[in-house]
Amino acid sequence: MIAFRAVAAMGERVRGRALVAKDGFSARYDLDRVKGVFSRPEHRLAGQSYVDRILVLDxxxxxxxxxxxxxEMTTRGxxxxxxxxxxxxxxxxxxxxxxAFTMISGFAVDIxxxxxNGALVEVDPSDPPCLRILATP
Amino acid sequence: MHLTDEESAMLAGEAGPARQWAIEHQMRVGRYFGAADFVGVSQAHVMADTESLGLAGVEWLERLSALPESERRVRIPTITDPRGTDFAAAARLKQQDWMLALERRAIAAFEALGVLMTDTCINYQTIMPPVLGEHLAYGDTGVVIYANSVLGARTNFEGGPSALAAGLTGRTPRYGFHLPKTRRATLLLRVEHTPRELHDWGALGGIVGRIAGDYWQVPALLGIDRIPTSDELKHFGSALASFGSVALFHMVGVTPEAEHAVDPSHAVTATIAEPDLRAFQASYRNCIDTVDVVVFSSPQLSLLELRDLAAMLDGRRATIPLLVVTSPQVKPDADRFGITSRIEAAGGLVLSGMCFYQSYAREMAEANGWQTLVTSSAKLVNILGGYGYRPALLSMQECVDAACSGRIA
Known part of the structure; x- marks a missing residue:
């Protein structure tokens, strides 16, 4: 298991499959929130579903x-x-x-x-916050 | 975080559940950024179109609005960003009844909270321009970057819930651009061609935004050879904030903090020349031949932009939809001066209090069959790709020509 410490985090501890790209994140600019996919054509995850994935972005x-x-997305699931x-x-x-969404940021490395991509990861917002890679695809 | 007695009382619920929620929310954000305490703010500006709020957000507002009046009313002047519609034109935009119903519910809830429904993203030109050193809780990235950079006020990007929280508590966590150390330039850029037209200023903002690429970067520009107008800085700033998530820039010889916040001995990170602006614009323009809709919006147009547009349209006729968006403060003057009637005589539709991308842009595209769009707003071309449009960035004159011919020349 590999763990990366972060500067700050909030929310509950969660596990899930990572969806990874060296790109940004904006709900307005990048997502079709009805279909649950990245919709901006220039985004490196364009066309991919973000639902229930742990997004690892820049x-x-x-x-x-x-x-x-x-x-709004949270209430619709x-x-x-x-x-x-x-x-x-x-x-x-x-x-x-x-x-009340889980988020973690600020690593000493480019996370x-x-x-x-596709790794099983755990976001642990407790002090000190960290991201753990539990299994690789 | 250090709390005053008043803040501790709010946290304990002594000022009611709305202010208790607000200060708890602000403390979660403040702790994330290491804020030591709160700073008092004099104005809040809330972004809250119903496409963003959704039904869940509106219902949340309605729960706040049902509280006793003394517990729910904002404590400082709190105003709103554009709404999701212009009710007078909703049918022509083919917006649906459920959108209008949701907007009406949101408006009723905000009014019960004591929020002034100004519905504008150019409040710095129309409502109450901030002054140097004034601490604020502003939403809308274009509003924030103009207030910070051009006027020297102090604000972070405050999303709708946080701006409303600031309205309820009268303060915001002291971090980011409320701190003098964060306001110093972090990268220096040389501009070899001072833009002349608004879409050129937008292109420059887009290029600088891509270079900066981060909220915590503060770009400083050298080489601007004249004092830009408010509209030029509006287009530059809104594009810079949109492409780069940047909240503060300095422009040497222009903006008020540049003299002290910029170290001219810093190495220049990049030089930007006219071919860079043209390449930026061409990168969008290459995608389009025929045009479905022309949009002037984002930011809302000033009275002077409307006047210039009317002059370009005199004696001409749009053959495709031509949408022109301004604020509820500017629209009455445009009506009074005959500007609105000149634009509409040429086939344009002047909209008030909305903003194109905040007004169910995806649903409007589907209902009207719009795919290709031209605009003079770099911010708008950056946003609309994700909504399924193919947008191009043109000058105001080229947009007018496209509206009349249905094509890009």
Missing amino acids: AAKGGVATAWMLH VMPAALVLNRVNPIMVQGAAFA TALVP
């Missing part, structure tokens, strides 16, 4: 709408299991706080380069 992008949208980001902006943190 940085929070885009505008302020994600703060409401994470909550068409949502990722958690967000793992190298860097966050306030919107992503505010959205996760409002939706998108070290987590294999």
Whole structure:
């Protein structure tokens, strides 16, 4: 098992399959929230379902709408299991706080380069927060 | 976080459940960013279109609005970003009844909370422009970056729930751009061609945004050879915030904090010249031949933008839908000065209080058969790809020509 410590996290401990890309995340810009897929054609995960996946991405992008949208997605159950980001902006943190959503960020390494796509991972927001790779595909 | 007696009382529920939720929410965010305490804010600006809120968000607002008046009313001036519709034009946009019903419920809830339904993303041009050093809780990235950079105010991106929380508590966690150390330039860029048209300013903002690529980067620009107008900085800032998630820039010789926040001995990270702007614009334009709809929006147009557009449309006739979006504060003046009637005589539709991408853009595309779209807003082309559009970034004149011919020249 490999573990990576992070600077900050919130939410519950969750396990799931990782969906990984060196790209950003914005609920407004990147997602078709009805179908539960990445919809921006330029996104490296375009066309792929994010539902119940632990998204491992580079940085929070885009505008302020994600703060409401994470909550809206959560109530419909068409949502990722958690967000793992190298860097966050306030919107992503505010959205996760409002939706009681699990998120972790701030690694000493580029986390998108070290987590294999499809790996079984665990996000542990307890102190100190960390991301564990439990099994690789 | 250090709490004052008043903040501790809110946390204990002594000011009611709305303020208790608000300060708990703000503390979760503040702890994530290591905030030591709160800072008082004088205004809040809430982004809350119903496409973002969804039914769940509206029901959440309605629960707050059902509280006793003394417990639910905001404590500081709290205003709103654009709504998801212009009720007067919803049928022409083929928006559905359920969207309008949800909007009406959201408006009723906000009004019960004491929020002023200004419905604008250009409040810095129309409502109450902030002043140097003023701490705020602003939503809408374009509003934040203009307030921070052009006016020297202090605000982070505040999403709808957090901006509303600030309205209820009158404060926000002190982190990010409320702190002087975070406001210093982190990368230096040289501009060899000062843009002339609004879509060029947007392209420059998009390029700088891609270079910066991070909320915590503060780009500083050297080489701008004249003082830009408010509309030019509006388009530059909104594109920079959209492409880069950037909340603050400095422009040497232009913005108020550049003199102290920029170290000119820093190495220049990149140089941006006119061919870079043209390549940026061409990267979108290459995708389109025929055009389904022309949109002027994002940010809402100022009175002067509307005046310029009306002049370009005089004596001409749009053959495809031409949508022109402005704020409820500007629209009455445009009506009074005959600007609205000139635009509409040419076949345009002037919309008030909405913003195109915040107004069920995907559903409008499906209902109207819109796929290809042209606009002078770099922010809009960045957003709409995810909504299924193929957008192109053109000058205002080129957009007018496209509206009249249905094609890109």
